[in-house]
Amino acid sequence: MDRSLEHLVRETAVHRSVYLDPDIFACELERIFGSTWIYVAHESEIPEAGDFKRATIGANPVIVVRGVDREVHVVFNRCAHRAVTVCQAQAGHTSFFRCAYHGWTYDLSGKLTGAPFPKAYDDSFDRTLFGLRPVARVESYRGFVFACLDANVCGLREWLAGAAEYIDAFTDSSPSGSIVARSGSQRYWYKGNWKLQVEGSVDGYHPYVLHKTFFDMQTRRSGQRSDMYSREDTASFVAGLGNGHAVVDSRPEFAKSNVFLERMRMSPGGPELIADLERQYGADQARELVGRVGGNGFNIVIFPNLVLIQAQIRVIQPIAVDRTEVQIWPVTLDGVPARLNQMRLRAHELFFGPAGFGSPDDLEAFNRTQAGLAASPVEWMDFSRGTNRERREGERVTGEVTDETHQRDIYRTWQRLMAGIPNHALAAT
Ligand SMILES: [Fe+2]
Known part of the structure; x- marks a missing residue:
């Protein structure tokens, strides 16, 4: 198997067996999940x-x-x-x-x-x-908290590489620097390979198309069209951060349009809460506070299966080669008014909740991908977007927001771990 594994990931394409072959799945559990944090x-x-x-x-x-x-x-x-x-x-x-x-x-x-x-x-x-x-x-x-089955693994901080600064940002959105994952959790399943949700969690190419219903609804309610996901010339970017960690970072665009403030204006009780906060903190500080509480404006995969998006911690659990469980914990912020944390949870649910506008779209895309992969004459999944414009600095590689630069980087790490190179060697490279 080792010899063939090397050939399953090309520079800009991934072989369909990586999503379909039960032997490869068993090997992933051992070599990826058995050797990394x-x-x-x-x-x-x-x-x-x-x-x-x-x-x-x-x-x-x-x-x-x-x-x-x-x-x-x-x-x-x-x-x-x-x-x-x-x-x-x-x-x-x-x-x-x-x-x-x-x-x-x-x-x-x-x-x-x-x-x-x-x-x-x-x-x-x-x-x-x-x-x-x-x-x-x-x-x-x-x-x-991370755990590793391999006693020889490198230190966690070393493994996290460029992902650590995003964990910092996620945590420091709380004024006291501590976040709380005690608002329950939600689980869902789809009929597809676990890596589809990994790729999808940091995919900046799909929102404008797949989640169009949501953006149209938002436009109807607010009377303002957000063009954040319908343009390429934004300050947002994607990056491979080392060791397979990958991010789509839209923080500059989130700050500019203050997405959460707009969502809050549309929510029941939202306008009243904004008015209260403005009275209490002044308009500028209230705006800053609301922007900070809404979410972080980035989606990050911490390889292989932890994801931080907006206000949530997400874990992608492989069950079988074509079956995946996802669990989401919405996170509140210590040190902000309770009503604001409630708004944060409602905004999270609006897109990601069981009856939200976003997650069901994504799951349908994953189910359809797994079904389409069965078409045997076409062997490769294409990941070539943005090959012509990516920039590399050390272990960090950056592309435009709709590019697949970071997804290619995920598969480079996948390939190295599957080839049996342990991650203590990987972190040192
Ligand atoms: Fe999505």
Whole structure:
């Protein structure tokens, strides 16, 4: 397989088997998800000792739990006895994990604390070998907790490369520099490969076409046509940031048109809230505050499967070669008025929510892509937009907003990891 894998990604095209072949999918789980830092939680989800959530690293079920030592532990969700998952709730609070099958019980750090009818085990039974197995590495950056199955992985900060400044910007949109992911989450599934959502999350070419209904509705309600996505000559850009991290950055355009302020004016209670804020803070500061709360004006993929968009943390979970689960956590900002955070959540839902204007469009595009990929005579997916105008500075490569520059960069990292080059070697290149 190794020899053929090298040939599946060309400079400007990706072979259809990368989205269709179950063997390649299995290899991705091992070589990509088994060797890179995978996002598992935001620290604000588990503030107290005993708070936990479930997550998945590739195909591995894990529990992320804050121990009595206040540290975040990431352990496999697998009873040391007969492999049963010991934690079923998506998230919650507990003082122990107990397997429902035979009752083996573990403390918050994963240590085995009890097994029923213990006389069947003599002194040769070493309890310390039968805890919930910890994941090899856990590190966090600005509250974002990542774990890695490979003990030899490079440090998280090094792996994040140019993505770190976007995590900073996402977090620093809060006046206190801390964000809160405790407003619930939403999950959806589509019949397509996981990488379709990865590419799509940072695709600056599609909004004007695929999401036209939304922009038309916005124009009708506000009486103003936003041309942000219908022009190429904008200050927005796309960039590959190193190690497969990719961004479409529209911050300058968002600041100019203050998109969120316009959306808020259209929302129930929005005009009244804007008037209140203007009375309290003055017009300029109110405008700045509203712009900051609405969202960050960029979409970033932190390779392989974490995405930050506007006000949300998104995780793309591969289930099968043609089946993907996506989970979204809208994030509120510490230090802003509660009503403004409510508006932030409503604005998020308007486009990304279960009945929103945007996400259903995207899912339909992914379903149709997977269906079209079955047309066997056409072997390659084209990623050639903007090859003629991309600019490279060190490990960063930049293109215009509708270009595929950053998507090509994602596949370069995919190719290197699939060729078996571990990411500690990758980060150093
Ligand atoms: Fe979209």
